[in-house]
Amino acid sequence: MLYRFIDLFAGIGGIRTAFEPYGECVFSCEWDVKAQETYEANFGHKPVGDIRTVNEKEIPDHDILLAGFPCQPFSIAGVSKKKSLGRKHGFLDETQGTLFFDIARIIKEKQPQAFLLENVKNLRSHDKGNTFKVIKKVLEDLGYTVYSEVINARGLVPQNRERIYIVGFKKPLKFEFPIIPKEGPPLHTILEENVEEKYTLSDKLWNYLQAYKEKHAKKGNGFGYGLADLNSYSRTLSARYYKDGSEILIPQGEGKNPRKLTPRECARLQGFPDSFKIVVSNTAAYKQFGNSVAVPVVSLIAERVVQAIERDELLEEKLEEGRTCDKIIRSV
Incomplete structure (x- = not known):
């Protein structure tokens, strides 16, 4: 089966490169003009610019959402105050003003089967862990089973590069991140x-x-x-x-x-x-x-995501910490 996917915060298309064997990219977005040039030269079309101006209703339907989004600070500290004032809160309010908000509103509108988000390792500890806490909460509140893992690419490319990968499924599907070799090419x-x-x-x-x-x-x-x-x-x-x-x-x-x-x-x-x-x-x-991302790492994750969708095996029990499964592979 071929899958329709979209490529947000696309950069030069590293994540797209990993997913292309599994389907068709139906929408891409990247604000940097020079990155757009590289993307167009390699994939044949120019990404849309500023994601903040994109109407989520006009994005094509898709099975998988991909996004290597920037890390921006936000917090859930103001939620209790808003409650006391009788003001609405929730994912729109908690993440308003951040670029993650744009991912959330697109997921809410289009309801893809799965998503893959990528960010720097320090996303976990940013703002004493509050930033990642909000991200997990938002994705779970949108109805997704979420898995996250910090992976070092050096077992696949000769570079010490740790990044966090966040995978989510609309169904409570079983999923395991790939095991990356400890030693890679010199x-x-x-x-x-x-x-x-x-x-x-x-x-x-x-x-x-x-x-x-x-x-x-x-x-x-x-x-x-x-x-x-x-x-x-x-x-x-x-x-x-x-x-x-x-x-x-x-x-x-x-x-x-x-x-x-x-x-x-x-x-x-x-x-x-x-x-x-x-x-x-x-x-x-x-x-x-x-x-950019380390393409071979994303390629292995892409394979696992597609396998999870096609196997369609559901979790038998709720995951710890709500519906989120976290794991860290540390440097050795």
Whole structure:
């Protein structure tokens, strides 16, 4: 069976790439203009812009909602006060003004069979846990059985990258997240053979980064550049990589300064195929891949989501903590 899905906060389409084997994307939304360019070059259509202006009633019907949404602060602290004043409260009020609100209103209107949301690991602890508490409550109040897990991608790509994945089903379906290997491919497997000299750090920048690290080391801080072990995995690729590449530097042997990853290597580090088109400037590409998901992780989750829908096995008992199942895979 093929499934209709929508791609919200789509970025450059990493989550979509993972779900494409299972169906058709019928709607996408992404506000960043440069990301829209990359998305259109690879998928043949330009995403809608600001999700806040999208009428949920006009979104096509779909089976699965996908969203790599930004984390914004909100709290349920004001609910009791609103009750005392006789004012309405609920998911619309609790999340108003946040981008998660837009996901909630679309889910409420379209009632997809399932959803997958992705965010930074720290979503769990943000605002002393209140942010995640609201998110779970909202999704459960909308009638969904919710599972969440923090997964490290480094067993599939050579990068230490922890993200939280939230899966929900309209039916109380049995679901288990995939087991990710602890050890994955080494960093040297994603490197290009011939790299232009422009990616090598200048003497000025390299001297600055070394001095900066030394200064903080004397204070007992771990700030500074990261010289990667080519036989292991890298630090987390971030959207700021375009600035100086300091979190992941590639050694080039004695007498030569280290270099930055190329945009294509960043794409590989996130698990994108080499057929994925990079049509923007290096600066924009670094930001886009730094903000993206690790595609192989989402691919395994996508497979499990589809399997759960097709098996249609219902939970026999209520899950602990309402209808939510949480699990954390910690770094080792």
